[in-house]
Amino acid sequence: MTTNSETAPGEDRSTALAFVNSKHRRGRVVVDQIETPEMLHAWLSRHSMTVPEPPITARELERTHALRDAIRTLMHGSVEGEHPPREMLRIVNEAASAAPRAAALDWTASRGPTRRYTTVKVSPIELVLSAMATDAIELLTDERRQELVECSGPGCIRFLLKDHPRRHWCSPGCGERARAARYYRRHLPQPGGAQSSALASDPSNAVPRGG
Ligand SMILES: [Zn+2]
Secondary structure, eight states, rough: OOOOOSTTGGGGGHHHHHHHHEEEEEEEEEETTSHHHHHHHHHHHTTTTOOOOOOOHHHHHHHHHHHHHHHHHHHHHHHHHHHOHHHHHHHHHHHHHOOOOEEEEETTTTTTTEEEEEEEOOOOHHHHHHHHHHHHHHHHSGGGGGEEEOOSSSSSEEEEOOSSSSSSOSSSHHHHHHHHHHHHHHSSOOOSSSOOOHHHHHHHHHHHHHO
């Protein structure tokens, strides 16, 4: 049984989703794939994003983590129908607006009309955070919003875009744990009900006789 599938469904359709899922759980341990500047650097290149040079500063790393927390809160709010704190909206909007894009049209005899984008001069990390904040805004307002769910695997903190109406888990491992948890819930004694059978079957309650 494999339990640590690296990406959740939908991460290929949303960098903001992959960004939020860069913090997840493996068993009881929280794994942060962008915990240090070096790890963030590696994560960004794996996701084909501009890699900031020179090294990412502690302040930039802090802003990156704050943006991820804010996007997570907004996604949770969208899934649960809860109104998110205004501060989280401010963080995402501010990051998105740090690097406004302007389309420009070029027209040459040989190539005809071609499009390019210009941005105001900002640091590479601001450009990257702006792209992820923009994707988060689009995800929460376009058709992908209906597919966004939180994984139903016990203890899992990842989000995914459902690629099947009944699929609510990020990996086969979480699917199996979700099914096992449902099974145990059905077969556990009801609250207030008799628990004698559970106690009787617990080997630690067995008392050696004689001797
Ligand atoms: Zn999961």
